[in-house]
Amino acid sequence: MKSKVKTERRQNIRFGIRKKVSGVAARPRLSIFRSNSDIYAQLIDDVKGETIAAASSRDKAIVAQTGTKVEKSKLVGGAIALKAIELGLKDVVFDRGGYLYHGRVKALAEAAREAGLNF
Numbered sequence: 001m002k003s004k005v006k007t008e009r010r011q012n013i014r015f016g017i018r019k020k021v022s023g024v025a026a027r028p029r030l031s032i033f034r035s036n037s038d039i040y041a042q043l044i045d046d047v048k049g050e051t052i053a054a055a056s057s058r059d060k061a062i063v064a065q066t067g068t069k070v071e072k073s074k075l076v077g078g079a080i081a082l083k084a085i086e087l088g089l090k091d092v093v094f095d096r097g098g099y100l101y102h103g104r105v106k107a108l109a110e111a112a113r114e115a116g117l118n119f
Helices: 002-020 069-086 104-114
Strands: 029-034 039-045 050-056 093-095
Touching (some): 029 104, 039 069, 050 069, 069 104
Parallel strands (some): 029 093
Antiparallel strands (some): 029 039, 039 050
């Protein structure tokens, strides 16, 4: 029962964020999904409805590294930033996906900023 309440609460927060945050080709949305074991990041163009680039803690280069989940989140943030810069994108809109800006989400965001993304 408790998990259902938690997921419904996160969904409501997520929908509120999505009302305000939208990505376009010039400034895509950096969307984050966090599971118990992994973290995923996508750059999304909401006008076309397609994913421009994606990175996750399940990528071969990141899985090969050892460390905590927070450290792997930093690697994912750097990886998504590199992919964005290769595509010529500097500015993104950050979508925390209903999660608190804390821990793994914060680590990913700060690593993406350090690697050159603006949001």
